[in-house]
Amino acid sequence: MQLISCPWCGPREEAEYHYGGQAHVAYPHDVGAMSDADWADYLFFRDNPRGPFAERWVHAAGCRRWFNAVRDTGTHEVLAVYRIGEPQPELGTQASR
Amino acid sequence: MTGSTAVPQHPEFLWRNPEPKPSYDVVVVGGGGHGLATAYYLAKNHGITNVAVLEKGWLAGGNMARNTTIIRSNYLWDESSAIYEHSLKLWEGLEEDLGYPILFSQRGVLNLAHSLQDVRDSVRRVNANRLNGVDAEWVDAAGVKEICPIVNISPDVRYPVLGATYQPRGGIAKHDYVAWGFARRADELGIDLIQNCAVTGLDVIGGKVVGVRTTRGDIATGKVALAAAGHSSVLASMVGLRLPIQSHPLQALVSELLEPVHPTVVMSNAVHVYVSQAHKGELVMGAGIDSFNGYGQRGAFHIIERQMSAALELFPIFARAHLLRTWAGVVDTTPDASPIVGLTPIENLYLNCGWGTGGFKATPGVGWCFAHTVAHDKPHPYNAPFALERFTSGALVDEHGAAAVAH
Ligand SMILES: Cc1cc2nc3c(=O)[nH]c(=O)nc-3n(C[C@H](O)[C@H](O)[C@H](O)COP(=O)(O)OP(=O)(O)OC[C@H]3O[C@@H](n4cnc5c(N)ncnc54)[C@H](O)[C@@H]3O)c2cc1C
Ligand SMILES: [Zn+2]
Numbered sequence: 001m002q003l004i005s006c007p008w009c010g011p012r013e014e015a016e017y018h019y020g021g022q023a024h025v026a027y028p029h030d031v032g033a034m035s036d037a038d039w040a041d042y043l044f045f046r047d048n049p050r051g052p053f054a055e056r057w058v059h060a061a062g063c064r065r066w067f068n069a070v071r072d073t074g075t076h077e078v079l080a081v082y083r084i085g086e087p088q089p090e091l092g093t094q095a096s097r
Numbered sequence: 098m099t100g101s102t103a104v105p106q107h108p109e110f111l112w113r114n115p116e117p118k119p120s121y122d123v124v125v126v127g128g129g130g131h132g133l134a135t136a137y138y139l140a141k142n143h144g145i146t147n148v149a150v151l152e153k154g155w156l157a158g159g160n161m162a163r164n165t166t167i168i169r170s171n172y173l174w175d176e177s178s179a180i181y182e183h184s185l186k187l188w189e190g191l192e193e194d195l196g197y198p199i200l201f202s203q204r205g206v207l208n209l210a211h212s213l214q215d216v217r218d219s220v221r222r223v224n225a226n227r228l229n230g231v232d233a234e235w236v237d238a239a240g241v242k243e244i245c246p247i248v249n250i251s252p253d254v255r256y257p258v259l260g261a262t263y264q265p266r267g268g269i270a271k272h273d274y275v276a277w278g279f280a281r282r283a284d285e286l287g288i289d290l291i292q293n294c295a296v297t298g299l300d301v302i303g304g305k306v307v308g309v310r311t312t313r314g315d316i317a318t319g320k321v322a323l324a325a326a327g328h329s330s331v332l333a334s335m336v337g338l339r340l341p342i343q344s345h346p347l348q349a350l351v352s353e354l355l356e357p358v359h360p361t362v363v364m365s366n367a368v369h370v371y372v373s374q375a376h377k378g379e380l381v382m383g384a385g386i387d388s389f390n391g392y393g394q395r396g397a398f399h400i401i402e403r404q405m406s407a408a409l410e411l412f413p414i415f416a417r418a419h420l421l422r423t424w425a426g427v428v429d430t431t432p433d434a435s436p437i438v439g440l441t442p443i444e445n446l447y448l449n450c451g452w453g454t455g456g457f458k459a460t461p462g463v464g465w466c467f468a469h470t471v472a473h474d475k476p477h478p479y480n481a482p483f484a485l486e487r488f489t490s491g492a493l494v495d496e497h498g499a500a501a502v503a504h
Contacts, residue, residue, distance in 0.1 A: 036489050044488045045339050049334070073389075074393060
């Protein structure tokens with residue numbers, strides 16, 4: 001089990017958290033004007049890189065707050081955590097193998 | 098060569114290990130079960146033999162030899178039961194067709210129901226299966242006990258067994274033998290199986306794929322068939338194609354070798370475990386996916402703990418069994434728990450992915466249909482409903498009930 005750092009509570013066991021998938025996916029702006037392809041993209045398509053990935057977590061068994069993390073999906077290493085509303089930290093361009 | 102100290106001869110190799118040629122008619126990316134079966138049926142059904150299968154590691158080193166080998170066809174919707182049942186029929190003749198032992202054992206599959214909703218969904222699925230000519234029965238708790246005497250059906254557990262769907266023709270096979278059987282026959286038919294050859298780029302000219310870049314040099318090709326399972330998004334991104342796929346770790350485990358105690362296959366979506374006993378005697382158990390996206394081929398231990406506690410409640414007799422090893426694969430999950438098989442917006446580039454936690458059972462069926470798709474530049478009727486466009490048209494094939502965490 002990994003330790004994940006909640007930006008409010010500090011490092012806790014992974015089992016205290018729930019995963020929320022890709023971060024920074026905004027609810028669409030002008031829903032009336034959206035095509036089927038736009039809707040498909042919003043509903044069903046998410047990035048799935050091997051390497052650094054900005055994603056959402058919720059500290060479900062702790063403070064119950066959502067936050068964002070950048071995690072390397074190749075190594076599973078958490079590279080950064082940041083609060084909702086904060087910009088995604090720059091991490092250079094290290095990609096995992 | 099004297100006495101007992103002599104080193105025995107290497108057994109006969111099952112395939113050549115050729116150098117890649119500069120060009121092929123078809124390049125299949127991924128040497129798992131799906132890639133190997135696709136190559137075999139390209140040669141056998143369509144006479145296309147100038148084919149290479151490119152595998153970044155070794156043959157079947159991905160999900161193919163990491164899965165829990167459950168085979169069944171009792172999915173809910175017509176589209177699914179057509180392709181899975183086609184596959185099951187091929188399994189029934191596969192050992193003979195490949196001329197290779199694959200230990201296919203039709204010992205039956207029980208899918209347990211633990212709540213009233215489970216019961217209703219299960220009975221509905223049995224009825225749908227029957228209408229599609231798929232063998233299926235609803236059995237009550239006593240019936241479950243009769244088929245598999247070691248299941249705990251007492252009502253005083255957290256998730257009591259209320260009954261199950263039963264598919265007698267379902268079962269298991271030996272996954273690595275299946276891969277080797279396909280590989281050996283594909284090789285005999287002239288197909289080049291090339292290991293340690295990672296595809297690093299796809300060359301597209303005028304909207305048409307014309308070649309692949311690999312760690313063993315560039316290869317020109319008429320067609321490219323992607324069969325990279327958990328890595329499909331990474332390959333598709335090489336041509337800017339986005340897929341509705343998320344790659345997750347999926348773990349499994351085995352016990353030490355035990356006397357035969359478990360005569361069938363038992364699966365439970367509600368408690369996230371599925372169990373069979375391999376021919377050698379080890380108990381084989383699969384878990385649900387780890388929640389996060391991951392390509393690391395490993396997952397978290399709490400998933401294994403939960404899976405084992407679920408297994409113990411169902412099978413108290415396992416209490417003294419020891420865990421021998423655990424491992425994980427990388428599974429390509431889709432929003433509707435159905436695969437994506439067909440054409441792409443790029444000419445001569447074909448896609449087979451999204452089988453997620455349940456594509457082993459599909460190996461011969463998808464190989465057959467994907468080979469047809471590649472050979473004719475047109476989907477086979479069985480994979481036509483599984484096109485990428487369904488996420489835009491809305492014609493999803495929702496198999497969460499039948500696929501769920503398991504297969
Ligand atoms: C733990 C576990 C349990 C499972 N249990 C079952 C089950 O009981 N029943 C069932 O039906 N299904 C099950 N599955 C699912 C099943 O294993 C998969 O759906 C199926 O194996 C996928 O097809 P494949 O065999 O071709 O995949 P893989 O064997 O993963 O083949 C894909 C190949 O592509 C290669 N590749 C990737 N990128 C590149 C590249 N750039 N260049 C070259 N090669 C590349 C990989 O190395 C890999 O060998 C399970 C999976 C797991 C992980
Ligand atoms: Zn917290």
